[in-house]
Amino acid sequence: MRKGLMAKRKNEVDPFEYFDNFFTSDPNMINLFNSLVKDLAGSLEAKSGAMQVSEMVEKDRQPLVDIIEKDREVVIIAEAPGFEKSEIRIDCTPSVVNITASNSDATRNYFREVGLPSQISSRGIRARYNNGVIEITAKKGRAPQKGYSIKIE
Numbered sequence: 242m243r244k245g246l247m248a249k250r251k252n253e254v255d256p257f258e259y260f261d262n263f264f265t266s267d268p269n270m271i272n273l274f275n276s277l278v279k280d281l282a283g284s285l286e287a288k289s290g291a292m293q294v295s296e297m298v299e300k301d302r303q304p305l306v307d308i309i310e311k312d313r314e315v316v317i318i319a320e321a322p323g324f325e326k327s328e329i330r331i332d333c334t335p336s337v338v339n340i341t342a343s344n345s346d347a348t349r350n351y352f353r354e355v356g357l358p359s360q361i362s363s364r365g366i367r368a369r370y371n372n373g374v375i376e377i378t379a380k381k382g383r384a385p386q387k388g389y390s391i392k393i394e
Contacts, residue, residue, distance in 0.1 A: 322373030
């Protein structure tokens, strides 16, 4: 029986009882669980080589992105700290924006494909990078289906 705040009252169901019983009812179950966790940790270590998981996350990650749809335009705001403006590339189609950033020694790479809520025109599109934040403003409209790149101001 649980003690303190988690003490079970009469006629009350303990939501953790199933899990307590799951591991204690069969002694091999806890060994199986531990084995699975070790296998997963070994798999991550093998994929990362000498890198720690935290280093893998830092090296290759997707930037956080906000998409704001207004009446006549779509605004995309993406975080990409630690890059120079020249290390960022923005490619567009009418319905998708790809943001790629890679620093000069290739220790950090960002990539994000952003599906847009509305089609955007290839005209009147602006991109700015300031204090680690990319802001792309694009007018809604039709554009040729072929892709194009946006130069950051």
